[in-house]
Amino acid sequence: MRDFGINLGSNLVADFGVLNAVRQLLAMQEDVRVAGASENIHMAVPPSMGLPLIVLELEEVWTSMALGKNSANTRLKVKASIFSRSPSGRESMDLSASVRQAMDGTVLSLKNGKKGMLRLAENVVERPAANRPRNVQQYYDVLIRV
Known part of the structure; x- marks a missing residue:
């Protein structure tokens, strides 16, 4: 587990705190740095x-899921869109594999003691088009627990 030092006060802050933690996680990955995407x-x-470019977006938020002491109290859906320079799509496919390897199954340890578990839910590869870079979209479920 990695501690990203994020203080989550409200759910909205928690949602963007998770996105910031994911951004920090990806920026530290060697494959992402080698591809030149760590600053993008x-x-x-x-x-x-x-x-190349990676865009992290918050797709959906579910809150008030407290069924028990150890149950998830927030569930997020995060989208990572990976864009490459080349129309062939090989670069975006390689970078998306590195992103998946870094994110899928990772537990983010947040500053307020909560933990966020990332799970790959869906992977969408855009069809190739003439002289247009192919993009890959990955959707992750994030369960935030106490």
């Missing part, structure tokens, strides 16, 4: 994109 991990599409 954003939570929104930047005005000027430098490729």
Whole structure:
């Protein structure tokens, strides 16, 4: 488990705290650095994109799931979109494999004592188009527990 030093006060802060923790996790990965994407991990599409690029987005939020002491109290769906320079798509496929390896099954230890478990839910590969970089979208479920 990695401690990312994020203080989660409210659910909204928790949601973006998880995105920030995921961004830090990916930026530390050697394969992501080698691909040149460690400085291009954003939570929104930047005005000027430098490729390769990873965009982290919050898709869905479920709260008030407290059924018991150790049950999840928040569930998030996070989308990681991976864009490459080349239209062939090989670069984005390789980078998406590195992202999946870094994120799937990882437990994020947050500053307030809560833990977030990342699980790959879905992987979508865009069809190739003429002279357009292929992108890969990965959807992760994040369960936040006490």
